[in-house]
Amino acid sequence: MSKVLKFGGKSLASLHQNNDLLNIIESYLRTSSLIVVVSAIGNTTDLLLELLNKAKNNQAYSEELKTLKELNFYPKIDTTSHFQLIENILQGVSLIQDYSTKVQDLLLAQGELISSKVVTELLTQKELNAVFVDSTQLIKTDAYFSAANVNETLTELNTKEVFSKLSDKKLIVLGGFIGSTIDGEITTLGRNGSNLTAALIAKFTEVEEFLNFTHVDGIYTANPEWVSSAKRIEQLNYSEANELATFGASILHAKTIVPLIEKKIPLRILNTLNPESTGTLISSEPTPNGVKSLTVLQNVALINFHGKGLLGKVGVDARIFTALAKNNISVSVISQGSSERGLGFVVNANDAVATKQILEQEFAPDFYTKDVENISINNDITVVSIIGQDLKSFHKPYSALVKNGIVPILFNNSISGKNISLIIEKSQFKKALHVIHGQIFGVNKTVNLAIVGKGTVGSVLIDQIIASRTPIAERKNIDLNIFAIANSKSVYFNNNGFDEHWTTEFNTPNPNSLSSIIDYAKEHHLENLILVDNTAAESLPKRYTEFIDNGFDIVSSNKIANTLSFEFYQNLRETLKKNQKHYLYETNVGAGLPLIDNIQLLHLSGESITKIKGVFSGTLSFIFNKFSIEEKPFSEVLRDAVSKGFTEPDPRDDLSGTDVARKLLILARELDLQNELEEIDIQNLIPEDFQSLTVSEFLDQLEGLNDYYNRIKQELEPNEVLRYVGELSGDLQQNKGVLETKLIKVDKNSPLGQLSGSDSIFEIYTESYGDRPIIIQGAGAGANVTARGVFGDILRLAEKK
Numbered sequence: 001m002s003k004v005l006k007f008g009g010k011s012l013a014s015l016h017q018n019n020d021l022l023n024i025i026e027s028y029l030r031t032s033s034l035i036v037v038v039s040a041i042g043n044t045t046d047l048l049l050e051l052l053n054k055a056k057n058n059q060a061y062s063e064e065l066k067t068l069k070e071l072n073f074y075p076k077i078d079t080t081s082h083f084q085l086i087e088n089i090l091q092g093v094s095l096i097q098d099y100s101t102k103v104q105d106l107l108l109a110q111g112e113l114i115s116s117k118v119v120t121e122l123l124t125q126k127e128l129n130a131v132f133v134d135s136t137q138l139i140k141t142d143a144y145f146s147a148a149n150v151n152e153t154l155t156e157l158n159t160k161e162v163f164s165k166l167s168d169k170k171l172i173v174l175g176g177f178i179g180s181t182i183d184g185e186i187t188t189l190g191r192n193g194s195n196l197t198a199a200l201i202a203k204f205t206e207v208e209e210f211l212n213f214t215h216v217d218g219i220y221t222a223n224p225e226w227v228s229s230a231k232r233i234e235q236l237n238y239s240e241a242n243e244l245a246t247f248g249a250s251i252l253h254a255k256t257i258v259p260l261i262e263k264k265i266p267l268r269i270l271n272t273l274n275p276e277s278t279g280t281l282i283s284s285e286p287t288p289n290g291v292k293s294l295t296v297l298q299n300v301a302l303i304n305f306h307g308k309g310l311l312g313k314v315g316v317d318a319r320i321f322t323a324l325a326k327n328n329i330s331v332s333v334i335s336q337g338s339s340e341r342g343l344g345f346v347v348n349a350n351d352a353v354a355t356k357q358i359l360e361q362e363f364a365p366d367f368y369t370k371d372v373e374n375i376s377i378n379n380d381i382t383v384v385s386i387i388g389q390d391l392k393s394f395h396k397p398y399s400a401l402v403k404n405g406i407v408p409i410l411f412n413n414s415i416s417g418k419n420i421s422l423i424i425e426k427s428q429f430k431k432a433l434h435v436i437h438g439q440i441f442g443v444n445k446t447v448n449l450a451i452v453g454k455g456t457v458g459s460v461l462i463d464q465i466i467a468s469r470t471p472i473a474e475r476k477n478i479d480l481n482i483f484a485i486a487n488s489k490s491v492y493f494n495n496n497g498f499d500e501h502w503t504t505e506f507n508t509p510n511p512n513s514l515s516s517i518i519d520y521a522k523e524h525h526l527e528n529l530i531l532v533d534n535t536a537a538e539s540l541p542k543r544y545t546e547f548i549d550n551g552f553d554i555v556s557s558n559k560i561a562n563t564l565s566f567e568f569y570q571n572l573r574e575t576l577k578k579n580q581k582h583y584l585y586e587t588n589v590g591a592g593l594p595l596i597d598n599i600q601l602l603h604l605s606g607e608s609i610t611k612i613k614g615v616f617s618g619t620l621s622f623i624f625n626k627f628s629i630e631e632k633p634f635s636e637v638l639r640d641a642v643s644k645g646f647t648e649p650d651p652r653d654d655l656s657g658t659d660v661a662r663k664l665l666i667l668a669r670e671l672d673l674q675n676e677l678e679e680i681d682i683q684n685l686i687p688e689d690f691q692s693l694t695v696s697e698f699l700d701q702l703e704g705l706n707d708y709y710n711r712i713k714q715e716l717e718p719n720e721v722l723r724y725v726g727e728l729s730g731d732l733q734q735n736k737g738v739l740e741t742k743l744i745k746v747d748k749n750s751p752l753g754q755l756s757g758s759d760s761i762f763e764i765y766t767e768s769y770g771d772r773p774i775i776i777q778g779a780g781a782g783a784n785v786t787a788r789g790v791f792g793d794i795l796r797l798a799e800k801k
């Protein structure tokens with residue numbers, strides 16, 4: 001019974017703090033003989049590369065060298081010869097200011113040679129009788145330094161020979177990632193190559209199991225460093241794991257899986273730092289269908305080969321790929337158009353320039369005849385792959401991406417139909433991962449909200465959203481994340497979402513710039529964006545289009561955007577259409593009442609609306625419902641409304657009728673009428689000499705209004721009451737309606753006359769319903785109901801995403 005145990009860089013680095021790694025080896029050794037494959041300690045390989053580049057550019061590197069020595073220092077373990085070699089190489093490189101990949105490999109290999117010695121010594125100090133094997137003697141490769149290909153025949157022979165001599169040894173330690181050519185020159189197998197070493201040794205020694213110890217709990221549905229909601233995968237089969245490895249899951253190495261398949265050696269990914277976790281098992285066992293994981297290939301470039309003259313010519317592709325193969329350049333994603341001869345394919349970024357040159361050489365005659373027009377490189381890309389995705393359900397992640405403003409440059413699927421790769425702009429790949437992950441794994445889809453305006457409605461809304469965040473996540477799988485809260489002076493950010501303590505989180509205000517919300521969302525790769533406008537000012541609506549262009553949907557209680565010029569109104573809709581975005585504003589008229597939605601539905605279904613009439617303002621409803629029937633002067637009723645918080649701070653904003661006029665205009669425009677605010681006949685209820693007073697003067701002189709209103713009241717018949725109404729009529733088949741707001745007398749037994757409290761009422765007359773209007777009535781004002789209405793719009797949008 002034997003096993004291969006492989007430990008990655010981070011696991012080894014933790015040896016400075018604890019003995020976990022040694023204890024793991026000791027415990028497995030009780031039941032099995034072990035071959036331990038180790039990577040370089042911590043980020044040694046990165047540090048060595050950094051040193052090399054500093055030396056090449058003639059920069060000082062003593063600090064990095066010191067860090068490297070500290071990282072690789074263990075008392076009583078002699079690594080002098082390796083450091084001597086490292087320093088010699090660096091000096092040489094700084095002298096000639098250049099280095100080859102051969103030199104690079106010799107230098108990098110010291111990392112694994114040191115770590116394997118260190119681990120052998122530490123185990124020996126623990127009296128575990130470990131034997132060191134120099135893997136450069138075992139692993140034979142070609143001379144493609146930095147990404148050498150293993151000669152399996154020779155390597156198998158070597159391994160079998162060396163291990164047969166050590167058959168009585170129970171614990172063997174060797175370095176991963178490194179090998180040598182037939183001439184004995186040191187090579188490396190490419191980054192993360194230790195996994196390949198371990199897999200090959202597992203194959204050639206036919207162990208029962210390969211345990212790969214890393215510093216995460218296993219393979220996740222996406223790199224957990226990028227997608228915090230990613231989940232650990234229990235089990236994968238070889239072909240899924242191979243796809244994952246090939247398409248960039250850096251936890252594996254592209255070639256790790258293949259050696260395991262023939263002998264069906266199971267591979268388990270485990271966490272050195274968390275022995276509790278059962279990790280991820282990769283074996284020949286079948287697994288259920290479905291998407292397994294998302295991967296990313298970075299450091300890649302898209303080569304675009306274009307030549308109309310090659311249409312229909314046989315052998316072009318063969319020439320391209322033969323030329324590249326001869327130069328050991330491997331191609332990952334290929335996409336070919338049919339009508340025009342164009343071919344796009346992805347290569348390693350380091351190979352991009354060489355690829356272009358090789359193809360320019362190969363197709364020189366075709367350039368001359370203009371059959372080939374252009375070969376270009378796009379370095380600004382990543383490849384995001386959805387492993388396990390078939391074309392049947394691909395529309396879901398694809399449309400989620402497009403809704404979030406991410407349009408893949410290219411995509412293709414594998415022949416097996418179980419992997420779709422998307423070429424995505426580099427700056428967008430993290431956002432793309434979040435969007436696809438949220439969409440596919442049914443784990444919470446995050447909807448990111450920026451709430452502007454934290455006055456009465458705004459702050460009630462924020463509280464409502466925060467209070468409902470958990471239940472909505474549980475019931476709907478939607479995580480409502482408020483990442484920005486702004487008012488006229490400042491904007492505050494919290495990437496993880498504000499919680500119930502949001503009012504106290506404002507220690508470091510950012511100067512209010514609406515653009516900073518857009519910038520923040522971009523910088524943090526936030527998906528499913530909604531801007532919520534609870535202000536009453538013009539400044540924000542005028543910038544809605546900028547937000548829409550940057551991927552935001554809009555929810556607004558602010559009426560301004562719908563009541564500026566018709567040209568603005570139309571332009572806003574065109575921007576929405578172009579960006580496939582939505583703008584919901586149900587609370588613009590009738591607060592929480594389901595009015596706009598119903599009118600839109602009626603209109604859309606072809607039902608001809610002939611008239612809308614009603615009490616649109618909760619404030620004016622309260623005032624005239626009371627004033628009409630109670631024996632109280634108007635000033636007293638108005639004061640009561642002010643003290644109850646029903647009016648605007650300046651009650652003249654209500655009495656002027658403009659608010660009702662705006663609501664009327666919004667409804668008119670829903671019916672495709674092209675009216676402007678100036679065209680509305682508005683009855684202003686403020687007597688002229690009260691119009692220019694300051695707010696406090698006005699509030700001090702309310703008694704002065706009584707005569708004016710008493711005169712109006714005296715004209716009422718006993719069965720009549722006063723109502724301030726908005727009315728939309730005229731020939732609604734034309735593009736203009738007749739819009740007016742006015743104080744009218746109505747029969748107290750009519751629907752309008754029976755209104756009470758601060759309720760609103762809307763009578764919708766349509767052709768089919770004749771003179772029996774559809775009536776929508778209820779609380780049409782107040783922070784709570786308005787905030788609920790805005791919340792409803794947010795949820796409606798969130799579900800669409």
Ligand SMILES: Nc1ncnc2c1ncn2[C@@H]1O[C@H](COP(=O)(O)OP(=O)(O)O)[C@@H](O)[C@H]1O
Pocket residue numbers: 007008009010011039192213214215216218219220221222223224225248249250251252293294
């Ligand atoms: N699908 C994935 N699941 C888990 N980890 C992943 C995945 N894709 C990428 N990774 C990354 O792989 C890293 C582990 O690989 P690596 O750093 O090479 O480990 P080691 O040094 O232990 O060999 C993790 O830190 C994680 O960020």
Ligand SMILES: N[C@@H](CC(=O)OP(=O)(O)O)C(=O)O
Pocket residue numbers: 007008009010039040045046111176177190191192193194195
């Ligand atoms: N040390 C090499 C090889 C390797 O496999 O490392 P790790 O197992 O830590 O990814 C590298 O950093 O690429």
